[in-house]
Amino acid sequence: MGLARLSLRLRIFLFFAALAMGNLAALVAGLVFGFHKLARPEALSGFVIGGTVAGLVILGLIGVVWALFDANLARPIERLAGSIRARTQTAVDSALDESAGRYLGDLAPAAAAIAQHLNETRSALTEAVQRETTRLAREKDRLETLLSDVPVGVLLCTADHALVFYNGQAVDLLGGAQAPGLDRRVFDYLHPAPIRHAHARLLATADPDAASDLLCATVADGRTLAARMRLISEGEDHQVRRLAGYVLTLRDVSADLRAHAGREALMDELFDRIRRPAAALQSLMGVLIAEDGPADPQARAQLREAARAEAGHLAQAIHSLHDRHEAMRADWWPLAMIRASDFGAAVQARVAAEGAGDLLPVTAALLLRLEGFEMVALIAHLVRRLGPGRAEKRLEVLEDGAGALIALEWRGAAVAIADLELWLSEPLDVGQAEVTGRRVLSVHATDLWPERLHEGRHRLCLPLREARRIGPDPHPVPRPVPR
Structure with a gap:
């Protein structure tokens, strides 16, 4: 040694x-x-x-x-x-x-050959590193330039919801006294419930090109944002997809929502203040014409018919405008097309997570136009309110003309209208304040009512205006990446 x-x-x-x-x-x-x-x-x-x-x-x-x-x-x-x-x-x-x-x-010749090969390899590696560094820097500059011109906020997050990239618009949208920072959690800026729900749905689906639309709110000032989430998958293996991050694009809809809510409140007040006088006018005109009209029976009859016709036209116009208003109510709201099977599975999972018992989803092959997170919260809230005394709960999604019917069935006692109205007035756990079941129904321009079935079964019916059958998926459109 x-x-x-x-x-x-x-x-x-x-x-x-x-x-x-x-x-x-x-x-x-x-x-x-x-x-x-x-x-x-x-x-x-x-x-x-x-x-x-x-x-x-x-x-x-x-x-x-x-x-x-x-x-x-x-x-x-x-x-x-x-x-x-x-x-x-x-x-x-x-x-x-x-x-x-x-x-x-x-x-000596062998050592010289080794040294020459080492120099050549080192030179080639240095050139390759410099070339790739230049290319990546150029691509980074190009990406930053493109994203700076995109009118929406872009967040790139890891599978554990940590920020790894964001653009300038995202800084303005997230707001708050503290600007976003890399490696911080996105939940420091956005309420987690809608994001976790959308991420779980995308991980559960087998479609690598699937996207999820959602509404979320900022933690700092409660601003409402419309968002779209898409996974960044590293492969097709299920375990690999569990580690996939995602891209979240954000768009501020707070002003639009406030304007829409004000317009809805004004229209509701308008219809409420006009419909009742119109109905009273139609009744009173008949009484007044009958008591104070001309003595000639034929003239009185003509005047009575004319008054009734005008009152009928007024009432018909008001009801027609109201129907058109209800039909247009859900067109503006950012609703997405969601598979009925995914919707049923999401409700079943939420009911099980909340300890509200078992729920059997039975769904048709449909795509439903709805706000998935809020509707899931509403149905789960109703299941929880039904309680353990009502057994054999089942959620059915059926085709109903151009739309669909969501039916929550059970065996046991019926639900009173007063109880149902109380349940719909209670707040839902969706990460936003003042969101009730009645507001969710208003957003979807629909209503909810109980029905009695045979053999002691009852159900709550909730129709949807728009749905379509699921057909074969089209071939994906290639999206080339510039190099």
């Missing part, structure tokens, strides 16, 4: 020194043995002179051989090793000197 730490030249020198000492020891031993065998004291000087000459010759020969070894083997090997070590640790462009190792056989 001690010799291993010495240099090559020193070890060779020690080897030849040991060889010289061994030869001298053998020479002295031979001379002493010969002198004692001869037993002639006068021959001692001859033995000493002969031994000295022989020893000097041995030391000279061994010294010459050591010098040749040191000059032609040890020093070239150390010089060659130093040159190779220098080329492995630093960028040395000069060729390896092979002349120093001309007595080392093929070792």
Whole structure:
């Protein structure tokens, strides 16, 4: 172990020194043995002179051989090793000197070839890294330029909801005194419930191109944002998809929602204040015409018919406008097309998570136009309100003309209208304030009512205005990525 730490030249020198000492020891031993065998004291000087000459010759020969070894083997090997070590640790462009190792056989040419190949590989790797770095920087600049012109906020999040990228519009949308930062959780800026629900739905689907539309609210100022989520999948394997991040695009709809809510409130007040006087007018005109009209029966009859006709036209116009208003109510609201099977599975999962019992979803092959998260919250709220006393709960989604019918069935006692109105007035757990079941029904321009079925079964009926049957999926449109 001690010799291993010495240099090559020193070890060779020690080897030849040991060889010289061994030869001298053998020479002295031979001379002493010969002198004692001869037993002639006068021959001692001859033995000493002969031994000295022989020893000097041995030391000279061994010294010459050591010098040749040191000059032609040890020093070239150390010089060659130093040159190779220098080329492995630093960028040395000069060729390896092979002349120093001309007595080392093929070792020097092999080392020179290795050094040349190392330089070529290092140069090629450096050029490739520089080329890829330049390309990535150019792509990054291009992406930032494109996203800066996009009129919506863009968030890129990991599977555990950590921010890894955002554009300038997202900073303005998220608001608050603290600007977004990388590696911070998106839930520091947006309420988590809608985002978790949309992410879970996308992970559960087998479609790699699926997207989920949702409404979310900012934590800082409660601003309502319309969002679309799409997974960034690393592969088709289910375990890999569980680790997929997602892109979230955001658009501020708070002002539109406030304007829409104000317009809805104004229209509701208008219809409420006109419909009742119109109905009263229709009744009172008949009484007034009958008591204070002309004496001529024919004239009174004509006037009565005209008044009734005008009142009928007024009432018909008001009812027609009201129907048109109800039909247009859900057209503006950002509703998405969702599979009925996904909707039923989401309701079943939420009911199970809340400990409200078992629910059997039975769905047709339909795409429903609705706000999935709020509607799931509403149905789960109704199931929870039905309580454990009503058994065999089942959620059916049936085709109903151009739309669909969501029916929540059970076996047991019926639900009174007063109780149903109370349930619809209670707030829902959707991550936003003042969202009730009645508001969800208003957004979807629909209503909810109880019905009695046979054999002690009852149901709550909720119609949807728009739905369509699911057909074969079209071929995906290729989306080339610029390189």
